[in-house]
Amino acid sequence: MTEGVLREVTLALPMVPEMEIEASKTATAIAESIRMSPDRIDEVRMAVVEACINALEHSHSSDQEVFVTFQVLGDPDPEKLRIMVKDHGIGFSPDVEPTPAGKPTMVRKRGWGLKIIRGLMDEVEIQSGADGTTVVMCKMR
């Protein structure tokens, strides 16, 4: 299966509360345009929201921006939506992902973003270093 980029859209969003909603609206529009099922679109929206919130809360980015790139992949027809959420923050070691924090006897309260993203998307890859973090996630149509 070849995966040519049929369409690409990038948003540069300021790190302000609810910027994740703008990203999720674009995700919805692009997923609808490739006729993804409503339930799968909902999963994409939620994953995009979590990736943006992670950048907002944990990146400590000096430029205070998040870049969200949406790529429709396939050849000749759309097969997959790839989304990259990038910040220019301090990064973290993907091998030591933050674990959700909270009381051990109860569900852990915070730090669930990456776990939720992994649970909702078909493919997830984290690239992180001193120049920032990129969450690359894909959903088949």
Place this chain on the structure above:
Amino acid sequence: MTETLNVTVDRREGLAVIYTEGYINNQGGEEIAKAAYKLLDEGYKVLLLNLAGTKIVNSIGISILIEIIEKMLEIEGKLGFCCLTPTIEKTFHIMGLAQYAPIYSDEAAAVAQIRA
């Protein structure tokens, strides 16, 4: 850009239903918590959260729902959820909420079972 959450409450015999309309983020979660704790102060120990009007949540909002669940466990009350979208239900399972608060498909089933 603001997505506000509207919360309404239906007080019934021995049970209160909290309805949400909109995005459950940190502010939305706080609105639900405020309504839930007011109901506890009024003496209600069985609460049902009907999320039919909510299509999107985030993990910060859910973490506040977890605090409400903890409070309910503390006072030996009951909190249930109903009318979740498949994605919200899946997310609740990923986060383990379903272990501590039952999830019902519709309100009638929830009301019948949560009081049992």
